Amino acid sequence: MVKMSLDPVQVKELNVSPSPNGDSRASWEEEEVEEEEEDRLGIATKTKPPKPENAVTVAVSSRVLFRTELEQRVFEQKGVEEYLRYQIEHENEPFAPGPAFPFVKALETVNARLRELYPQSEELFDIVLVTYNHAHVGIRLINTINHHNLFIERFCMTGGSSPIGYLKAWQTNLYLSADADKVREALAEGIAAATMFMTEKLTEVSESQLRVAFDGDAVLFSDESERIFKAHGLDKFFQHEQDNEDTLLDHGPLKGFLEALGKLQKKFYAKGQRLDCPIRTYLVTARSAASSGIRALKTLRAWGLEIDEALFLAGAPKGPMLEKIRPHIYFDDQMFHVEGAAEMGTVAAHVPYGVAQKHNQPQKPGARK
Amino acid sequence: MKDADRALVVAVTTRAVFDAAAGDVYGMGVAFPLLQSLQKVNERLLEKNPAESLLFDVVLIATDSQQQSSRIISSTSHYGLEVGRFCFSSREDLVETLVVNNVQLFLSTDRDEALQVSQKGVLSALLGRQEAPSESLRVMLCGDAIVRPDCDPVPASRGAAQSFSARLGEMRGRFGVSGSPLSIVLVTSSGGSKSCGVALQTLRSRGLSVDEAYCLAGAPRGPILSLLRPHFLLGDGVIDLED
Numbered sequence: 388m389v390k391m392s393l394d395p396v397q398v399k400e401l402n403v404s405p406s407p408n409g410d411s412r413a414s415w416e417e418e419e420v421e422e423e424e425e426d427r428l429g430i431a432t433k434t435k436p437p438k439p440e441n442a443v444t445v446a447v448s449s450r451v452l453f454r455t456e457l458e459q460r461v462f463e464q465k466g467v468e469e470y471l472r473y474q475i476e477h478e479n480e481p482f483a484p485g486p487a488f489p490f491v492k493a494l495e496t497v498n499a500r501l502r503e504l505y506p507q508s509e510e511l512f513d514i515v516l517v518t519y520n521h522a523h524v525g526i527r528l529i530n531t532i533n534h535h536n537l538f539i540e541r542f543c544m545t546g547g548s549s550p551i552g553y554l555k556a557w558q559t560n561l562y563l564s565a566d567a568d569k570v571r572e573a574l575a576e577g578i579a580a581a582t583m584f585m586t587e588k589l590t591e592v593s594e595s596q597l598r599v600a601f602d603g604d605a606v607l608f609s610d611e612s613e614r615i616f617k618a619h620g621l622d623k624f625f626q627h628e629q630d631n632e633d634t635l636l637d638h639g640p641l642k643g644f645l646e647a648l649g650k651l652q653k654k655f656y657a658k659g660q661r662l663d664c665p666i667r668t669y670l671v672t673a674r675s676a677a678s679s680g681i682r683a684l685k686t687l688r689a690w691g692l693e694i695d696e697a698l699f700l701a702g703a704p705k706g707p708m709l710e711k712i713r714p715h716i717y718f719d720d721q722m723f724h725v726e727g728a729a730e731m732g733t734v735a736a737h738v739p740y741g742v743a744q745k746h747n748q749p750q751k752p753g754a755r756k
Numbered sequence: 757m758k759d760a761d762r763a764l765v766v767a768v769t770t771r772a773v774f775d776a777a778a779g780d781v782y783g784m785g786v787a788f789p790l791l792q793s794l795q796k797v798n799e800r801l802l803e804k805n806p807a808e809s810l811l812f813d814v815v816l817i818a819t820d821s822q823q824q825s826s827r828i829i830s831s832t833s834h835y836g837l838e839v840g841r842f843c844f845s846s847r848e849d850l851v852e853t854l855v856v857n858n859v860q861l862f863l864s865t866d867r868d869e870a871l872q873v874s875q876k877g878v879l880s881a882l883l884g885r886q887e888a889p890s891e892s893l894r895v896m897l898c899g900d901a902i903v904r905p906d907c908d909p910v911p912a913s914r915g916a917a918q919s920f921s922a923r924l925g926e927m928r929g930r931f932g933v934s935g936s937p938l939s940i941v942l943v944t945s946s947g948g949s950k951s952c953g954v955a956l957q958t959l960r961s962r963g964l965s966v967d968e969a970y971c972l973a974g975a976p977r978g979p980i981l982s983l984l985r986p987h988f989l990l991g992d993g994v995i996d997l998e999d
Contacts, residue, residue: 435974436948521933521967522942525952525966526956529949529956530953533950540949540971541973542949542952543969545968553980
């Protein structure tokens with residue numbers, strides 16, 4: 388049984404109704420209307436991408452933005468030359484949307500709203516395609532971007548060398564890739580990053596509101612508490628959290644991204660759009676509200692970070708809760724939770740950080756934290 | 757001397773190759789890594805086909821009266837550099853020397869010199885700085901001039917640029933996707949992904965396949981250039997690689 392204790396200060400009632408997901412995931416069989424495309428071109432030439440230092444830069448790899456499993460198989464089975472030949476042969480066939488696609492579309496929705504309110508501002512999301520694909524695949528990728536009406540004007544195709552340097556040069560705030568090694572490299576360089584996986588089941592997500600959910604420990608916060616839990620067990624964990632209730636937790640790899648989201652949220656609040664804000668953030672943690680959750684909330688407050696909803700599951704599975712929230716992306720450091728979320732149709736991204744990476748056994752459901 | 761019709765003649769000033777130093781042998785200059793890379797490409801081409809005629813033919817041009825011809829030649833042999841020809845010319849006669857020697861690409865560290873040459877119709881480029889030796893010859897092409905030829909700052913050398921890139925493409929085609937001693941890098945500074953796509957397709961139609969592509973869409977070029985570390989940059993009139 389899922390028991391959710393209510394903290395009188397932060398936890399709000401969940402009143403989420405998923406909206407139908409019409410065109411945010413365009414099927415690649417859809418024909419593009421001629422006029423729409425011209426209009427799209429018109430918009431594209433009028434709006435320039437923001438300078439990297441002003442923008443919240445989200446770098447995505449081609450394998451998470453689009454579905455490329457078939458091509459991946461060609462690469463693995465037949466080698467790079469055959470893979471490139473295949474890509475060029477199929478150049479005019481756009482890829483289908485991948486796990487990061489709805490998230491990227493939602494970022495663009497936020498941008499549209501920001502531009503309405505602040506036409507001169509460069510504080511927007513900037514989506515950059517960073518792939519170590521060869522430039523031979525470039526034309527197919529660009530055709531796909533155009534087909535899906537994505538506003539991605541910047542990209543790096545590194546032809547095999549590491550994209551990490553370019554992530555830093557673009558002042559990347561978040562990097563999403565299918566390659567766990569690249570993600571680890573990015574994390575080591577201080578860049579928020581997570582690995583994404585394709586799932587067959589995908590629940591519909593909102594087209595008008597970007598929803599981003601985060602795990603607490605080892606994602607927003609450091610893994611210090613998880614270390615204690617894993618080394619000494621639940622009781623020691625509770626004791627430690629209680630003793631240190633007023634000590635701030637150290638920050639985790641995704642804290643900066645939450646901060647960036649918060650800055651954009653404030654721009655909407657400043658124009659009286661708090662209720663209608665197209666960005667919503669969630670904390671989904673195995674901590675329990677009455678005890679260990681307090682330290683998490685105090686830390687967030689001390690950091691000046693607002694999170695719209697904090698959900699304390701006290702060890703219960705996260706899948707059902709996430710299915711209600713319908714975030715465009717959910718960050719967790721444990722594959723167990725990532726997989727659990729995916730089973731219920733939530734796009735979950737793995738943050739390979741902290742002590743959990745050394746433990747491969749799934750937690751027993753119902754373990755209270 | 758290499759087959760005159762088929763070789764890609766690249767001229768470099770001695771001022772760029774050698775640093776003035778005391779003693780019999782000059783120090784290594786900015787263009788040194790470039791020459792080594794050109795040599796490496798030739799070696800690999802000949803490995804594949806000992807009868808290969810599409811090779812780089814390096815011409816060293818001395819316009820600096822400060823550098824002595826004998827020391828230039830002895831330094832060249834000291835470092836084992838493969839140089840097809842030495843030309844001892846003057847600043848005034850530079851362009852004529854290049855034309856007479858059928859130079860298809862002139863490389864310099866001197867911006868004014870390079871600009872002057874390109875305005876006379878000889879393809880010219882500034883040399884990039886290489887702190888560490890590179891595994892391959894990295895040639896950067898600026899896509900903006902390819903996409904909008906009307907905005908080409910140096911229209912005089914456009915024809916030369918197109919034929920050079922076609923030959924370069926042919927040379928690149930001798931090698932596979934990985935492990936090539938020659939890498940072609942496309943950078944578009946302004947314009948979005950659509951215009952980069954146009955550049956890729958235009959180059960492909962000229963027979964030049966690109967290995968890496970970077971579309972900056974207005975972002976500052978400096979940080980990316982310092983990562984890419986090209987040996988030289990083509991197709992943007994003459995720009996300063998330090999920008």
